[in-house]
Amino acid sequence: MRLIILFVLAALNGAGFAGSAKAKSIASEGFFSKSEIRHATVSPDGQWVATIKVTAQGNRVDLLNVKSGKEVEMLDVSKLENGESGIRRLVWIDNKHIATELSEYRKGVEDLIDSRVSSRLVIIVRPTKGSDEVRILSVRTKGALVHALPAIEGEFLYAKSGAYSKVYRLNVDKLSLDGKTLTKRDRIDGGQFKKSNEVAKVKGVATRWLIDEQGQPDAVLHISDKETLSLSQIESKNKATLLQSWAFKSNRFEAKQDDGFDGKVFIPVAKANEPNSYFCFDKSEDVQRSIYKVNFDTKAHEVVYQSDSFKILDFELTAQGDQIIYVKVINEGKVEYVYTNNTQAQSFELEPLKSATLRAQIGANLDDSIKLYYLESHNNPGQYVLSDNKGGNIVRIGSILPKLDGQLEFDLIESSVEVEGLNIPTLLSIAKGKKAAPLIVIPHGGPFGIFDDRYFDRDTAFFVSHGYAVLRVNFRGSGGYSKDFVEAGKKQWGKLMLEDIYQATLATTTRADIDQNRVCVVGSSYGGFAALMLSIDHPELFKCAATLSGVTDFNLILNRSTNRIKTVTWNREHHGDPFDEYELIKQRSPVYLAQNLKNPVFIFHGEKDRIVNVEHAYRLKLMLEKYNKPFEWQIDPQGKHAFTETKAQTEIYEKLLAFVGKHI
Amino acid sequence: MKEGFKSLCVSFIFALLLCHEAVADELVSANDSLPPTGSGAGYLLVKLNVGGEAPSIDYVMLSSEHMRFASKEKVINLHFLNQRKSKSLEMKQLPPGYYMVEMDPGLYQITRVNAPYYDLSFWLDTANIESWRFAITPGAVNYIGELVIDKERGKNYIKTDLYNRFAMHKSEIEALLPNLLKQNPLMLNPGYRDDFQSALMQGE
Numbered sequence: 115m116r117l118i119i120l121f122v123l124a125a126l127n128g129a130g131f132a133g134s135a136k137a138k139s140i141a142s143e144g145f146f147s148k149s150e151i152r153h154a155t156v157s158p159d160g161q162w163v164a165t166i167k168v169t170a171q172g173n174r175v176d177l178l179n180v181k182s183g184k185e186v187e188m189l190d191v192s193k194l195e196n197g198e199s200g201i202r203r204l205v206w207i208d209n210k211h212i213a214t215e216l217s218e219y220r221k222g223v224e225d226l227i228d229s230r231v232s233s234r235l236v237i238i239v240r241p242t243k244g245s246d247e248v249r250i251l252s253v254r255t256k257g258a259l260v261h262a263l264p265a266i267e268g269e270f271l272y273a274k275s276g277a278y279s280k281v282y283r284l285n286v287d288k289l290s291l292d293g294k295t296l297t298k299r300d301r302i303d304g305g306q307f308k309k310s311n312e313v314a315k316v317k318g319v320a321t322r323w324l325i326d327e328q329g330q331p332d333a334v335l336h337i338s339d340k341e342t343l344s345l346s347q348i349e350s351k352n353k354a355t356l357l358q359s360w361a362f363k364s365n366r367f368e369a370k371q372d373d374g375f376d377g378k379v380f381i382p383v384a385k386a387n388e389p390n391s392y393f394c395f396d397k398s399e400d401v402q403r404s405i406y407k408v409n410f411d412t413k414a415h416e417v418v419y420q421s422d423s424f425k426i427l428d429f430e431l432t433a434q435g436d437q438i439i440y441v442k443v444i445n446e447g448k449v450e451y452v453y454t455n456n457t458q459a460q461s462f463e464l465e466p467l468k469s470a471t472l473r474a475q476i477g478a479n480l481d482d483s484i485k486l487y488y489l490e491s492h493n494n495p496g497q498y499v500l501s502d503n504k505g506g507n508i509v510r511i512g513s514i515l516p517k518l519d520g521q522l523e524f525d526l527i528e529s530s531v532e533v534e535g536l537n538i539p540t541l542l543s544i545a546k547g548k549k550a551a552p553l554i555v556i557p558h559g560g561p562f563g564i565f566d567d568r569y570f571d572r573d574t575a576f577f578v579s580h581g582y583a584v585l586r587v588n589f590r591g592s593g594g595y596s597k598d599f600v601e602a603g604k605k606q607w608g609k610l611m612l613e614d615i616y617q618a619t620l621a622t623t624t625r626a627d628i629d630q631n632r633v634c635v636v637g638s639s640y641g642g643f644a645a646l647m648l649s650i651d652h653p654e655l656f657k658c659a660a661t662l663s664g665v666t667d668f669n670l671i672l673n674r675s676t677n678r679i680k681t682v683t684w685n686r687e688h689h690g691d692p693f694d695e696y697e698l699i700k701q702r703s704p705v706y707l708a709q710n711l712k713n714p715v716f717i718f719h720g721e722k723d724r725i726v727n728v729e730h731a732y733r734l735k736l737m738l739e740k741y742n743k744p745f746e747w748q749i750d751p752q753g754k755h756a757f758t759e760t761k762a763q764t765e766i767y768e769k770l771l772a773f774v775g776k777h778i
Numbered sequence: 779m780k781e782g783f784k785s786l787c788v789s790f791i792f793a794l795l796l797c798h799e800a801v802a803d804e805l806v807s808a809n810d811s812l813p814p815t816g817s818g819a820g821y822l823l824v825k826l827n828v829g830g831e832a833p834s835i836d837y838v839m840l841s842s843e844h845m846r847f848a849s850k851e852k853v854i855n856l857h858f859l860n861q862r863k864s865k866s867l868e869m870k871q872l873p874p875g876y877y878m879v880e881m882d883p884g885l886y887q888i889t890r891v892n893a894p895y896y897d898l899s900f901w902l903d904t905a906n907i908e909s910w911r912f913a914i915t916p917g918a919v920n921y922i923g924e925l926v927i928d929k930e931r932g933k934n935y936i937k938t939d940l941y942n943r944f945a946m947h948k949s950e951i952e953a954l955l956p957n958l959l960k961q962n963p964l965m966l967n968p969g970y971r972d973d974f975q976s977a978l979m980q981g982e
Binding site: 667669670673674675676677678679682692693696700705706724727728729732733735736737740 | 904906907908909910937938939940941942943944945946948968970971972973974977978
């Protein structure tokens with residue numbers, strides 16, 4: 115999986131070292147350091163790059179002078195909001211002003227804590243000649259930034275929602291300093307929320323304005339009555355025409371009439387640069403992991419992006435409105451940016467753009483002569499660079515994991531194996547020139563719709579740097595290929611999904627550079643289940659297994675109290691019925707097969723895991739004790755499903771490396 | 779897991795309390811001095827970790843027969859259950875820990891979890907969700923799980939779980955109730971089939 119943002123910090127000591135001269139030169143902490151940059155954006159004249167930096171206190175905005183290379187701090191968000199605010203959006207209004215949408219985590223009243231997240235807009239005013247002072251202005255009227263209008267100096271679009279929702283054109287020069295006490299003579303926001311500044315309006319609460327490539331409101335999503343969400347096209351300043359509407363009942367969207375989309379519920383999120391076309395989420399999707407481009411006239415629709423693992427919250431388009439720059443995904447309550455490979459069709463002759471497998475153009479100056487890229491590949495955790503149109507004149511802006519810059523040298527070999535009529539894609543990572551490397555197989559979680567990609571994977575890089583080869587398998591049920599491939603995984607969680615991984619491992623161990631007698635399987639969540647089952651089913655091949663936040667009793671997953679009716683139905687179709695198929699479920703659950711385990715097991719689980727109850731780990735522990743099986747285990751009292759806490763991350767990878775090193 | 783990447787927040791219905799009547803049963807802190815139950819009743823044992831003003835659960839008996847879980851058809855019929863027949867377990871100001879109450883044997887459905895906010899009534903409707911069930915076997919201490927209602931909440935949601943944590947809590951319960959469990963043995967009794975306890979005890 116590709117995690118652009120890794121909120122982890124560790125200081126590992128290289129326990130269980132499998133032997134690699136290259137690996138010894140890389141400090142383990144480099145893999146788990148907090149990512150340096152979260153996002154970057156270039157000014158309209160291409161002379162400045164603003165970056166969101168992640169610090170121990172929270173988020174900070176820094177500004178880099180491209181010519182001089184000098185970088186200065188613009189805004190430390192923790193100083194504004196008691197250290198509890200993040201940055202949702204950072205965008206240039208003109209060469210002097212940077213709009214920064216802050217998210218505020220509000221804590222509330224007495225016994226009950228209200229943790230609603232709200233946002234507000236502040237404007238950073240860059241110091242100019244003759245002044246070193248950074249000024250922070252703010253919009254005090256509740257609303258949201260709609261468009262920064264970078265081609266128009268000092269102006270931007272801002273929306274207010276209410277019985278009538280309106281978009282206003284505001285001027286930064288009329289805003290007050292953030293936090294300044296206003297006098298009687300001062301007007302809030304300079305009195306700019308007036309009719310003459312209105313750009314568009316619609317009846318009802320607007321939830322999203324859809325802006326075209328010229329920066330004009332094209333359409334609006336709005337709640338037209340209590341249970342109806344509508345899409346209206348903006349005809350003029352005072353006129354909006356209804357295009358489509360959806361009923362919203364019991365937390366579900368439904369088309370109000372047959373809309374020709376065969377049950378898919380496309381809700382527009384952004385305007386595409388073709389008439390009546392929008393980038394949409396499909397609200398009928400079980401987990402919001404796909405972005406579609408939909409033409410509401412012709413009904414043509416296609417998937418233009420699919421997340422490899424997490425729920426998509428939002429995304430940002432290029433200024434031309436033709437491509438996605440990044441998607442924001444949610445992982446354990448934290449928002450992460452995932453950039454898209456939106457320059458795939460272009461070829462570059464110069465490094466570092468030439469060899470990057472993920473090459474996302476994330477910004478450009480107004481005349482498009484200077485471009486800001488995010489680059490990533492299997493051995494590059496991610497870096498931001500400025501470049502000209504030919505990929506030359508590179509200016510390095512920063513890296514995700516600076517300590518790994520240029521340090522990782524390993525190959526990624528893409529292959530496949532045929533299992534029961536299906537072509538199963540595999541990704542093998544191995545150090546250059548390695549002979550008879552021990553192999554770690556890492557099945558991904560999910561299992562449905564998740565997939566491993568060819569970009570950077572922290573766990574893979576970590577193990578490869580310690581001398582192991584790493585095999586990842588996109589077994590049936592994985593996303594990223596086709597709907598049929600996902601559907602092929604139905605009720606195969608304990609059968610063919612595992613067979614796919616097993617056959618892929620067998621095929622890999624025939625390679626001369628892999629030691630077939632030294633294979634271990636390590637996985638998280640469903641991957642942890644797969645690790646245990648593969649070790650149970652094939653002890654001759656998998657000499658050890660590690661399960662992190664892993665499923666050990668599938669019945670517990672099917673009977674989670676957080677499962678809603680929709681999930682229960684989906685589970686029955688994809689996993690099985692806990693009433694009618696209990697015996698089958700039991701027969702393929704590691705807890706009930708513990709007596710068959712022959713090789714050592716490593717168990718790690720977080721006590722606050724609400725996705726895979728820590729009970730899974732305790733059940734396995736009791737059964738392993740009952741049958742006197744060898745195992746190591748650790749419970750993190752504060753741990754959740756994913757590893758995001760620095761200390762836990764440090765401990766777990768240290769122990770995991772030692773465990774694997776001991777057994778293969 | 780698949781839906782692990784969905785929001786973990788549980789949606790809550792926000793509405794006025796209308797015609798809702800429930801007879802309250804009283805939970806007592808689990809302790810070894812409680813008298814054993816006879817053959818006509820069993821103890822419910824729940825671990826509580828609940829926050830908020832006055833949390834409680836409402837429940838109804840699905841079947842008085844000595845059965846551990848119902849058929850799927852039973853679930854559908856739950857829609858038509860008369861809420862007036864429900865009982866409630868009040869949890870106001872109960873500190874975290876194990877609690878018990880003596881109950882008639884049978885299969886029960888927790889129909890809703892109440893988490894009022896001052897004079898506003900928030901509740902989670904669980905009437906048609908099989909995982910919000912428990913069973914009472916006579917003459918036994920029936921472990922039904924750990925009920926969590928987060929103190930932290932949003933405007934329209936609150937995090938609520940009923941965790942099956944038998945393996946995690948087993949040794950704690952055995953240490954807490956050494957004598958009572960000799961008379962009323964500990965039973966894992968969620969309202970769905972779960973063979974873990976019998977698998978663990980197999981051969982003992």
